[in-house]
Amino acid sequence: TYYRHHRYVPHYRYREHSANTENLLPDASNPAPEATRSGVPEVFHPAPPVIHQIPEAFHPVPEVVHPAPDSHLLHQMHHHTAAEAPFSPGQSRVFYGIMFDAGSTGTRIHIYKFIQKDPVELPVLDNEMFHAIKPGLSEYKDKPEEGGNTIRQLLKIAKKTVPEEEWKRTPVVLKATAGLRLLPEEKANALLKEVQEVFEESPFYVPNESVSIMNGANEGVLAWVTVNFLTGHLYSNTRRTVGILDLGGGSTQITFLPKSKKTIENAPPTFTARFNLFNNTYELYTHSYLGNGIVAARLMTLGALGADGLDWKVFTSSCLPKKFREEVTFAGSTYKVSGIPGGYAGYKLCYYEVQRVIKGIFHQPYEVKGSSIFYAFSHYFDRAVETGLVGNRGGAVEVRDFKKKAKEVCNKMTKYGAINPFLCMDMTYITCLLKEGFGFKESTMLQLAKKVNNVETSWALGATFDFFRNFNIH
Numbered sequence: 001t002y003y004r005h006h007r008y009v010p011h012y013r014y015r016e017h018s019a020n021t022e023n024l025l026p027d028a029s030n031p032a033p034e035a036t037r038s039g040v041p042e043v044f045h046p047a048p049p050v051i052h053q054i055p056e057a058f059h060p061v062p063e064v065v066h067p068a069p070d071s072h073l074l075h076q077m078h079h080h081t082a083a084e085a086p087f088s089p090g091q092s093r094v095f096y097g098i099m100f101d102a103g104s105t106g107t108r109i110h111i112y113k114f115i116q117k118d119p120v121e122l123p124v125l126d127n128e129m130f131h132a133i134k135p136g137l138s139e140y141k142d143k144p145e146e147g148g149n150t151i152r153q154l155l156k157i158a159k160k161t162v163p164e165e166e167w168k169r170t171p172v173v174l175k176a177t178a179g180l181r182l183l184p185e186e187k188a189n190a191l192l193k194e195v196q197e198v199f200e201e202s203p204f205y206v207p208n209e210s211v212s213i214m215n216g217a218n219e220g221v222l223a224w225v226t227v228n229f230l231t232g233h234l235y236s237n238t239r240r241t242v243g244i245l246d247l248g249g250g251s252t253q254i255t256f257l258p259k260s261k262k263t264i265e266n267a268p269p270t271f272t273a274r275f276n277l278f279n280n281t282y283e284l285y286t287h288s289y290l291g292n293g294i295v296a297a298r299l300m301t302l303g304a305l306g307a308d309g310l311d312w313k314v315f316t317s318s319c320l321p322k323k324f325r326e327e328v329t330f331a332g333s334t335y336k337v338s339g340i341p342g343g344y345a346g347y348k349l350c351y352y353e354v355q356r357v358i359k360g361i362f363h364q365p366y367e368v369k370g371s372s373i374f375y376a377f378s379h380y381f382d383r384a385v386e387t388g389l390v391g392n393r394g395g396a397v398e399v400r401d402f403k404k405k406a407k408e409v410c411n412k413m414t415k416y417g418a419i420n421p422f423l424c425m426d427m428t429y430i431t432c433l434l435k436e437g438f439g440f441k442e443s444t445m446l447q448l449a450k451k452v453n454n455v456e457t458s459w460a461l462g463a464t465f466d467f468f469r470n471f472n473i474h
């Protein structure tokens, strides 16, 4: 079935912004999207096997900055004239890319399979194999060899997924995010060195700078590229795109293409990123708030992050069930946390506590009060599913729905605490983050998704495109 051509049919609909033919591949037979039922948030339907056309930016051209030592790989990656193409007539070529996401709460492997039908056509994304393990690399800060074993484990999946004859030209790349950013440099470097060694003993192709800590701006931009690619916005003729909201364990990202110049003019200089893609130069508003991921925010709410006396101190909060008591490990430290026995718990008090994590830290972009569409994934999605705000296929909600649900969860702590004792704290934090952090209106619509067309919404696909054809983000 590798070579069967599936037609790309958009599976996303939106109440205010319905998908239209601009977002489709130029295929006259693509059906026009159905009208959405007004007022009913539509869900995403995981697509049947889909082939995603790679945007032109990914079209391999000779100025690829990552040199591949394997001439076979280069041969395939670059644009050929028919005479030099390594293709037999009518035969498709398949190639793979392996991207590791070393997050603060877990490590994930994404194995992308691309198909190039003939040397002059753009490759297409055929499918993704995804696997996640917990905890993240940062938990192994004092035992890097054990951290390396988690990577070895995931590489076994890569060896099962990628055919053996492709191993030596399949690039393997790892990018770490907040977990490693928050570690002391020497601890983070020891972990990266260990991963590099594990990669080198693997049969895959290890490019230069294969293992690194990604900067926050790239994390936001590359997730934006992924989501706009998967939703069909990158190869549409309009400049209509969607924004992204990513809530990790250690950091949180907001990225969107401003419609108004004022947004860029009023943004701090480090909050914008420019890059070329699809013959367009994009200037995005993007920022990663380190320490404002959901797990870091829990510990800040509790007053635990950076506190002394961790051995004996118990950090309490009215956001937690009164009888709850647990140890939380984050960025290599362990904290004792609990509810307030015999004390008060509930939404109002909790909101007051989480506000401390947000006040005075966030820049509110000029435009966010407008009608832009934002895709929210990672922990936004997880918490929305756990509380029943959306089903596990995701869907559209308004910011006020998070608030309503947060109140319900905090006021029925016993019921929801059984699902996840941090639900009240997390939902209240998300509400506060959206409203008082980014400055969204209560009526702003968010599309909650984990996958779009069967591919994970994360920065990893964007990073794989960037690897093959550098966007030169600056």
Ligand SMILES: O=c1ccn([C@@H]2O[C@H](COP(=O)(O)OP(=O)(O)O)[C@@H](O)[C@H]2O)c(=O)[nH]1
Pocket: 101, 102, 103, 104, 105, 106, 108, 132, 136, 177, 178, 179, 247, 248, 249, 250, 251, 252, 293, 377, 378, 379, 382, 450, 456, 457, 458, 460
């Ligand atoms: O491809 C992915 C990448 C991440 N996640 C989820 O997104 C969150 C990201 O958290 P992470 O630990 O990576 O946060 P960071 O370290 O970047 O702050 C976690 O709930 C993951 O399970 C996911 O569902 N799919």
